[in-house]
Amino acid sequence: MTATKRLVLTAVNIALCLVLPMAFHSIPNGGKIMLPMHIPVLLCGMVCGAPYGAVCGLLIAEFYERKGAKILTSMPTSALMPAMMVECAAYGLTTGLMLRLVRTGKTYADLYLSLVAAMLVGRLVSGVTKALFFMAGQYTMQAWIAASFVTALPGIVLQLAVVPSIVYYLMRAGLIPQRYPR
DSSP: OOHHHHHHHHHHHHHHHHHHHHHHTTSTTHHHHHOTTHHHHHHHHHHHOHHHHHHHHHHHHHHHHHTSHHHHHOOSOTTTHHHHHHHHHHHHHHHHHHHHHOOOSOHHHHHHHHHHHHHHHHHHHHHHHIIIIISTTTOOHHHHHIIIIITTHHHHHHHHHHHHHHHHHHHHTTSSOOSSOO
């Protein structure tokens, strides 16, 4: 895939990071529950690679603040944006790295292993950065488990159901390179 195509796909994913939250934040606590910003970042890492996924994760919060999406949804708050940037960058970076490293011979297995690893790494990075930097002394293990796994369970299920399938069907349609060409 050319660098131009990767840049365009990264821009599309950043745009999705602006649009998806608007739809989900119409549901009470929809953003915290369904994690709509994570889906395009995870897709970007898988489709475009680690550097593009990391940049997508870093830039979404900035675009979200500047382009008025925050005004329309009132979520996430400006105080949460730095932690969210780090978390999303970890998602994009890890999906891209894992997809490069994991080679089981089965496309879906590769996609799921990479996705689960990224979801765990991103949540660990989020917890550590909140505990050490962004909410030092206020962020507990119980708060991390509640926010990252309990409240987010529907979003986790959505990510597991949607992200690998989208990437797989993009490959089948010939829009991105096949993982294991026949």
